Amino acid sequence: MAITQARARALLLTPAGLWYAALLLFPLAVVLIFSFGERNPIGGYAPGFTLEQYANLPARFAAFRNTLTLAPLGTVAALLIAYPLAYYLAIKVSVRWKTTLLILVIVPFWTSILIRSYAWIYLLGGNGIPALLEAFGLGELRLINTPFAVLVGIVYGYLPLMVFPIYVALEKLDKSLLEAASDLGAPPWRSFLQITLPMSMPGVMTGSMLVFILLTGEFLIPAILGGGKVFFVGNALVDLFLQSRNWAFGSAVAVALIVIMLIVVALYTRAVRRFGVRRDDVGLM
Amino acid sequence: MRFYAVAVYGFLYLPIAIIALFSFSAGRSASSMDGFSTGWYVRALSNPFVMEALWTSLKVAFFSAVLATVSGTMAALALTGMKGRLRAIFDVLVMIAVMIPGVVIGIAALIALATAFSAINPWLEVVLGRQLSMGLGTLIGLHGMFTMSLVVLLVRGRLETFDRAQIEASNDLGASPLGTFLQVTLPQIAPAILAGFLLAFTFSFDDFIMAxxxxxxxxxxxxxxxxxxxxxxxxxxxxxxxxxxxxSLTLLIIAQILLRTGTLRAKG
Known part of the structure; x- marks a missing residue:
């Protein structure tokens, strides 16, 4: 019985295993191998073993700088916008409206990010917000194809992903704790800082990590709203592989991007462990 | 607080509303509203390039979603209740597939497949008189690989919440493993499988970067x-x-309803 069950499991896993092997592990292995190779003069890859490509990474410094400033900035902005909304949905809204309002948050996230992003070309372009500001006499302002446009685009694109984990964490919050705090004379800000905020930390961490990870790999939003002036690592990759056809260097850039993401995930796991303990403290009170 | 919520919802919906509004403009300019007409819809639907691209997208979305749903469901069935090294390996694979940015997956697949194809094509040319190249096959393969991971997560989540005692009861009452699967397990995970299919289809249909x-x-x-x-x-x-x-909204709302009814039935 045990043997047949093991065999059945192996059989059931075979298609998925082969699929991952062919289109996930093999491609990632190729990227890793190519990153130690050399550039073929006619474009593509020439075998070799050198750290030259990694030494050359500073050549794409601007892409890494843009990604590593706009991704954290976008994450923080999304967090600041999402938190009050999640709080409102979890604690203030009546049960009757909760589901509808939650669905309304996620609906935009379900529609094509490509279409939602290009909508901002209207809003930030010459006839959009800048024209409005000018009409009010606030002077000329160029928004499209600036870092600001990309920031708006990424916050807009990933906001729903930040709202949900925070909402889930706040929803679990035992409201009698808040009542007890107020009965014992704690002002609202104090019970927020000492109960609500620490209890919602797991949601904040999860949402921030999700958004940050997705932002570091972003290509589409900078391509559409940055007009080739504000580029992320993802845009540099596209340029390296499709335009300059420098596969070895492109592979090194891709490996560097993955390493950055792994570091973030590792930090997140550590932080969750820390906040996990903190959460138990609150429970013990 | 309510004003704040209204403002955030406005932020979320304004861009979508603008596109929908301007699509009904009668004028040629894309950035102003000159009268109302459905002319641009007629024009889009009679544009052969648009229709061909639509047909390609539908084919890729359908076949990648079918393959992803079948192999993802199989994998989820095997992984539930499984321990040991193989389980750990698959957990990592699913996580990698979901987490690595689409741009990296797309590029990695491109250079790996291009390299593999140029290595085997001379042989294929001799043996079969045909060559491998990028196209529908690689699109379906790559979308399916990614969406299979989504199906695994959805179906496994569903399998983990359902009562294992039912399977044991069915076995004790003399049902064959296949009978148990068809009569006990499948009806309960069917909503999650269908939701997985719709999610996979929509993802593929909307995806730009891997494609x-x-x-x-x-x-x-x-x-x-x-x-x-x-x-x-x-x-x-x-x-x-x-x-x-x-x-895509219609499909995803159906998927949500399916997931929800599935959960309710499990609790009830």
Whole structure:
């Protein structure tokens, strides 16, 4: 019985295993191998073993700088916008409206990010917000194809992903704790800082990590709203592989991007462990 | 607080509303509203390039979603209740597939497949008289690999919440493993499987970045939209975008309803 069950499991896993092997592990292995190779003069890859490509990474410094400033900035902005909304949905809204309002948050996230992003070309372009500001006499302002446009685009694109984990964490919050705090004379800000905020930390961490990870790999939003002036690592990759056809260097850039993401995930796991303990403290009170 | 919520909802919906509104403009300009007309919809639907891209997208989305749903469900069935090294390996694979950015997956697949193809093509040419190239096959393969991971997560989540005692009871009452699967397990995970299929279909239908690299000479609808935007937004693109949004929303709302009824039945 045990043997047949093991065999059945192996059989059931075979298609998925082969699929991952062919289109996930093999491609990632190729990227890793190519990153130690050399550039073929006619474009593509020439075998070799050198750290030259990694030494050359500073050549794409601007892409890494843009990604590593706009991704954290976008994450923080999304967090600041999402938190009050999640709080409102979890604690203030009546049960009757909760589901509808939650669905309304996620609906935009379900529609094509490509279409939602290009909508901002209207809003930030010459006839959009800048024209409005000018009409009010606030002077000329160029928004499209600036870092600001990309920031708006990424916050807009990933906001729903930040709202949900925070909402889930706040929803679990035992409201009698808040009542007890107020009965014992704690002002609202104090019970927020000492109960609500620490209890919602797991949601904040999860949402921030999700958004940050997705932002570091972003290509589409900078391509559409940055007009080739504000580029992320993802845009540099596209340029390296499709335009300059420098596969070895492109592979090194891709490996560097993955390493950055792994570091973030590792930090997140550590932080969750820390906040996990903190959460138990609150429970013990 | 309520004003704040209204403002955030406005932020979320304004861009979508603008595209939908401008798609009904009668004028040629994409950035102003001159009268009301459904002319751009008619025009988009009679544009042979749009229809061809739509057809490609539908084919890729359908076949990748079918393959992803079948192999993802199989994997989820095997992984539930499983321990040991193999389980750990698959957990990591699913996580990698979901987490690595689409742009990296697309590029990695492009250079790996291009290298593999150029290695085997001379042999294939001799043996079969045919060659491998990027196109529908690679699009379906790459989308399916990614969406299979989503199916695994959804179906496994569903399997983990359902009562194992039912399977044991069915076995004790003398049902064959297949009988138990068909009569006990499958009816309960069916909503999650169908939801997984719809999610996979929508993802593939909406995806630009992975498709961009492995599409070869094929053009999917998102690739068509992206290259059109680069030349400038037109009311026709707004009409296409509105239709795409309505289509994927409809599918995903059905998926949500399926997941929800599945959960309710499990609790009840």
């Amino acid at each position: 961009f690299f492995v599409a070869g000479s094929e053009t999917t609808l998102p690739i068509y939209i992206f290259s059109s935007i680069r030349r400038g937004v037109t009311p026709e693109i707004n009409a296409i975008g509105t239709m795409v949004m309505v289509a």
